[in-house]
Amino acid sequence: MINVDPLELEKFSQLAHRWWDPGAEFKPLHDINPLRLDYIDGIAGLRGKSVLDVGCGGGILAEGMAVRGARVTGIDLADKPLKVAQLHLLESGLQVGYRLVAPEALAREAPGGFDVVTCMELLEHVPDPAATVQACADLVKPDGRVFFSTLNRNLKAYILAVVGAEYVLKLLPRGTHDYAKFIKPSELAAMCRAAGLSVTGITGMTYNPFSRLYSLGTDADVNYILHATKQ
Ligand code: SAH
Secondary structure, X not given: OOOOOXXXXXXXXXXXXXXXXXXXXXXXXXXXHHHHXXXXXXXXXXXXXXXXXXXXXXXXXXXXXXXXXXXXXXXXXXXXXXXXXXXXXXXXXXXXXXEEOOHHHHHHHOOOOEEEEEEEOOHHHOOOHHHHHHXXXXXXXXXXXXXXXXXXXXXXXXXXXXXXXXXXXXXXOOOOOOHHHOOOHHHHHHHHHHOOEEEEEEXXXXXXXXXXXXXXEOOOOOEEEEEEEEX
């Protein structure tokens, strides 16, 4: 049994050609990228590290981490976004190793193979997020860092992330997110602990619709990043 929802892969594949258009469907990923890069780099120190980006899509974060001097591998189960990621390397001149492989399968092939594992905006798209968390934990070295970002599950998150972002502001295509798959920080923390990770921090990512800017802070009600260390 492979931990993937084919409809989710199809959704991302259909939009793949728009991945690097900073004003199109993936605009929110472009907008949050500098913030999450600073956050990850500040904690993990990316230069010289081997980093795995799980669910890398078209490679926005993977390339950003390569710019900061990390040796990056990006994996995804959707073929088209990976092809776009590969093609974009011709434009950026960066080096990232892209592979179509499930994190669970790579964890069997290369356990403890990476200094840092990032898994951003993916857990809310998989059938069994705990299994993905376990695979990420297995893929990182002891004392290595793992970063997850996802959407919190509460009324405010539903109103802002689904109604606001998809229907009112149209920041994301309708149907991008399924509220039932959103994950509370306490639930993600429990998945981490069960996978042998200790949670070392949670930070919120908020969007201001007036300034149209994202920022990091203590408000984890909607979007958040959790980082954990392998014990
Ligand atoms: N992490 C990237 C892209 C997020 S979009 C970023 O934050 O910039 C979610 C990505 O997860 C898509 O590329 C989709 O194809 C991928 N995905 C969905 N289910 C997956 C699974 N089970 N395993 C690996 N990747 C998956």
